[in-house]
Amino acid sequence: MAMEGPGPGRSPFFYGPDGRLIQVDAALEAVRRGSPTVGLKTKDYAILASQVRPARPLLTPSEKIFVLDDHAGATGSGYVGDLMNLIEEARVQAQRHRLVYDTPMDILSLAKHIGRYFHSFTLYTVRPPGASIILTGADPLGIQLYQVEPGGTYFSGQAAAVGQEAEKALEVIIQGYKEDMSLEEGIELARKAIGAAAGEEISVEYGIVKKPEGTFEKRPAS
């Protein structure tokens, strides 16, 4: 639609005739082509999980779970280059917060910052990042989980899913979710969700943050 060409006095960017942001819709479409990625949390821990898939044989697949700071981590789906850029933005902001306040950055502030970063692209004739990001971490309010989308909106909750067949993955988590499930049960549920969305033999990389340590740790692909 963005390529239809400008009508008289109308830019091909910004809003479409139906009032939607064309570039943002296209970015969301790009996210839907990414590998299945989920996040889930209980009050004691949060798990990030993402399918890792080498682009061709004999190639090491790209990293999908990222440490942001000691207490926080992220994953996402969409264009990996865009995702890496978002990760770097979050990492820099987390360190900036430490410099100014001498405390680890809370996850809501991180989500808001990435939301604003996304949003800034919607105001100019530039391409918004084609990636959604799931943030997690431990802060004074507990274990946190946020999802941030290309339009700049963010959501928090017990579960998040992005990438291809995200609805299927989310459905599996909704069906299997228990408030008091153990960490291993949580990891199994995340794997099942990604399996349902991928529909093939899968390799999954995990990131975990749990009480009382509150440190974000990666668990290699298996």
Next chain:
Amino acid sequence: MTTTVAISSKEGVVLASDKRASKGFFIGSKDVQKIYPLDKSIAVTIAGLVSDAEYLINLAKAERKLLALGRDFPLTVRETAKLIANLSYRALKAYQPYYAELLVAGVDADGPHVYSSDPSGSLIKEEFASSGSGSPLAYGVMESSYSKEASLEEIKTLAEKAVRAAMERDPGSGNGVVIVTIPLSGGQTVVSKGVN
């Protein structure tokens, strides 16, 4: 000019100051506020250039409000003190320092804290601290009488004694004492007393 003190105890913190504002060798005002609340559980004392100190406090208040609104919980005492030290440091490096020494004191989830910050941007955690021209005299009193085990009521008495000692011999300090008490539960009590 000025004498201010801040003391911590296991039951909370106390801040105290004199009331004199000097204009060279002239007493500009006999009843000025030198202790500013930032919220229910944190307050700062100021010494130095009043305009700079007030501006620095207003900046810190605005930054604190913005961060607290964004993340849904208030700043700790250390976060507040570090923020003020950073503002001071940035100004120093721009050759426009704030001529103010601030004592930041309060209570948070980790307990009572006293910090001292100056125009260089340094930040020092103390059990008790003093600022202003009368601070050497106030330190003498606090050094000889401070105890970690003291109750809130005892450090309140000590704070007043320290400021009064300074008022006796420092010409830049005088005209009465203001004492602010912040117990562990938060909430501030302000007491303003005369010369004697």
